[in-house]
Amino acid sequence: MKIQGFVITFALFFFIGFVQAQDNYSAPRTEWDKPDLRGVWNFSSVIPLQRPAFFGDKQYLTEEEITALANQTEAGFEAINNIGVGGYDTFWLEMGENGDNRTSLIIYPENGRFPETQEGVPVQVGGLGPDEPGVRPVRMVVGGIAKDGPEDRGLSERCIIGFNSGPPFTPNLYNNNIQIFQNKNTAVIMTEMIHDARIIPIESKKSLDDDIRLWTGDSRGYWDGDTLVVETRNFNRFTQSFGVFGSSEDKLLTERFTRVGLYTVEYEFTVEDPSTFQDKIVAMVPMSKVDGQLYEYACHEGNYGMVNILRGERMSERREAENSQ
Numbered sequence: 001m002k003i004q005g006f007v008i009t010f011a012l013f014f015f016i017g018f019v020q021a022q023d024n025y026s027a028p029r030t031e032w033d034k035p036d037l038r039g040v041w042n043f044s045s046v047i048p049l050q051r052p053a054f055f056g057d058k059q060y061l062t063e064e065e066i067t068a069l070a071n072q073t074e075a076g077f078e079a080i081n082n083i084g085v086g087g088y089d090t091f092w093l094e095m096g097e098n099g100d101n102r103t104s105l106i107i108y109p110e111n112g113r114f115p116e117t118q119e120g121v122p123v124q125v126g127g128l129g130p131d132e133p134g135v136r137p138v139r140m141v142v143g144g145i146a147k148d149g150p151e152d153r154g155l156s157e158r159c160i161i162g163f164n165s166g167p168p169f170t171p172n173l174y175n176n177n178i179q180i181f182q183n184k185n186t187a188v189i190m191t192e193m194i195h196d197a198r199i200i201p202i203e204s205k206k207s208l209d210d211d212i213r214l215w216t217g218d219s220r221g222y223w224d225g226d227t228l229v230v231e232t233r234n235f236n237r238f239t240q241s242f243g244v245f246g247s248s249e250d251k252l253l254t255e256r257f258t259r260v261g262l263y264t265v266e267y268e269f270t271v272e273d274p275s276t277f278q279d280k281i282v283a284m285v286p287m288s289k290v291d292g293q294l295y296e297y298a299c300h301e302g303n304y305g306m307v308n309i310l311r312g313e314r315m316s317e318r319r320e321a322e323n324s325q
Contacts, residue, residue: 027226027259031246032184035226035259040290042216043169044094044176049243049283051104051112059112061101094174100286101280105170108282114243115279121246126154128252139240139247147313150306159303161239167232167253168269169241169285178287179294180257187221187228192294200230208234217253228257246276263289 027035049208051058061069081089104112117123125132126140134145138153141163155161164172169191177192185204190197203222212218213236221230232255235248242251251273258266265287272280 025259025261030182032225034182035228036182036184037180037187037228037257037259037265040177040179040292040294041265041287042177042290043171043285043287045105045171045285047100047102047105049105049170050114051106055112057111058103059110061103063101063162066101066196092174100294104286105283106281107284109279112165114245114281115277117245117277118275119274123244124240125244137238139238141240142246153309155216155239156194157306157309162191162196162297165191165193165196167198167216167219167230168255168271168283169267170204170283171285175297177290177294187230190294193297195294195297202228210234213237213249217248217251224256226258230255230257241273241276242271242281246271246273250275265289 022281030036030038053057056177087159092269106112106114109115122139124134124140124145126143126175128142129151131144136144138152138154140154141156141161142154144157146152150158156163162175164170164176167189169176169178175192179192181190185202187200187202188197189200198216198219200219200221202223204220207220208214208218213234215236215238217232218234219230219232221228223229229255232253233251235251235253237247237249239248240246241248251271254270254272256266256268258268260266266284267287268284270280270281271277
């Protein structure tokens with residue numbers, strides 16, 4: 001079992017906090033009389049993205065069920081803390097308390113799981129284990145298919161896209177933080193992971209030509225009442241559509257940011273990609289205000305890790321050749 005899914009599943013058992021909108025809450029306004037979304041927001045969550053199969057069609061847990069499940073976590077955490085060299089124990093993991101009593105972040109389809117994919121859609125799982133079979137382009141964010149060159153490694157290993165930097169934003173191991181900047185005609189969303197800044201024109205109808213493609217797409221925003229809506233198109237074909245599936249080339253991503261409390265933003269996103277999925281995916285992730293600032297994520301500064309991975313593989317090949325003579 002890969003550590004990401006393992007952590008999220010058992011984190012659900014550990015604790016589910018309750019984030020509720022304040023009744024009749026009125027968001028603070030900017031000097032342009034729009035809801036103020038500025039600041040640092042954390043999107044860690046103890047709720048799994050997909051509903052665990054054993055919950056069936058159960059959308060919500062009772063407090064008694066949450067308590068019962070919490071008592072089953074000890075073995076799971078012990079297993080995480082004994083994974084050995086090559087992974088992280090729970091000291092390093094950001095499991096957060098953002099959430100409610102839902103059994104999945106996905107709210108559509110109603111079963112809380114990914115819809116069926118189109119026939120022949122490529123699947124690249126990746127992870128911290130051995131390389132998996134495959135061909136370029138490598139769209140997975142972690143792991144790889146070989147070590148012949150950097151193009152065989154995942155996008156986060158190549159410092160192109162962070163494993164949780166989106167868009168959209170889905171909780172993962174750590175660094176689940178973004179910072180939002182606003183002015184009258186523009187919003188900027190900066191991610192902590194690989195510190196990417198997505199610049200979003202607001203109420204601008206002019207979009208990029210279809211032949212101009214970007215790693216994180218072309219985002220355009222508008223206000224729907226007190227909700228900032230961001231539509232993103234023009235993804236390139238070198239990233240996955242969503243999860244481990246497909247290519248983002250034909251994807252439309254719609255994100256909705258609504259401030260529902262003094263310390264809470266309701267972040268909802270919809271993935272529509274008929275080339276990959278047979279239906280749309282809608283998820284809601286609560287974000288909590290952080291009293292602090294983002295710090296540079298410099299784990300890959302200079303990316304000497306990539307150089308050493310490739311150098312190690314060349315050495316292994318040389319020794320294998322020498323031993324075969």
